[in-house]
Amino acid sequence: GPWSTRLRSGLLTPETSNPAEERVACPDAFARSPQKAFPFMELPAELRINIYYKALVRDVPLLLHVERVTDKTNEDVAPNTGSSTVWPTPPTILSRSRPRPRPRPVLRAPILVPEQQALCEPISTQLLRVNSVIYKEARQVLYSDNVFTLGLLSGMHTLSTLHQRSRSLIKHVTLTIPTHHDILDGFADLVRLGLRYCWGLKTFKIILQASLPDDGRVTGATSVYANAFHILRWLPRGCSVVLEGNVSNSVRRVVAEEGRLQNELDETSYLKRQHQMPE
DSSP, X not given: OHHHHHHHHHOOOOOOSSHHHHHHHXXXXXXXXXXXXXXXXXSOHHHHXXXXXXXXXXXXXXXXXXXXXXXXXXXXSOOOOSOSOOOOOOOEEOOOOSOOOOOOOOEOSEEEEESSGGGOOOOOGGGGGSOXXXXXXXXXXXXXXXXXXXXXXXXXXXXXXXXXXHXXXXXXXXXXXXXXXXXXXXXXXXXXXXXXXXTTOOEEEEEEOSOOTTTTSOOXXXXXXXXXXXXXXXXXXXXXXXXXXXXXXXXXXXXXXXXXXXXXXXXXXXXXXXXXXXX
């Protein structure tokens, strides 16, 4: 690219009389030349933000996952380095080499994984640990400009490990529900105890992989699973729900009703209704 061309053309290569001299001269030359830190913080703020965007934002959803530590240890607590400022440990972003089965909740440090294998460009969130200014600037970009995929098993715990300021920056979340049993098992808790605190959430995409056990008819079982989507009343106001996959009409009606009430109720009525079970 133009940046790499410019860098290569700007480097001075010393001419040597023979290969043996080249092998000796190059290390000495590097040893004599002082390595100066690039004055990154002297760049205009707009340029720094653009660099954060290139480094931390991807066009594909990122899997946000934290493995649960089963033993009572403090391994996930950042050690005290003696610095007067301590920043939370940022998520580790890795590329996924192969599809993996649904894991048991094991959680330790946050992991962000590009959801599509074709675009497995690693993201290094260690950038957030350079200093407090970079942490504040880059965190805004990381959480606000990416789309995150949460898992039913680990999603609630993952969100609980994030600082509330970080949770509030998340705007777009995708969740896949593999079976109709998962609607009753983990979906409600993830919304009520997790996404509820993502105050800046704008879109919540729900992908239903399995059809409800209704055989095309509205049965008692169908009503149970469809009514479970009334839990969406705990989503922050202004959050739009998108349904994809095998979505029954009964589920669509419940989700549409929740969206209508979100738009029509005032703030007080909306918050009050969250604590009331639907009829």
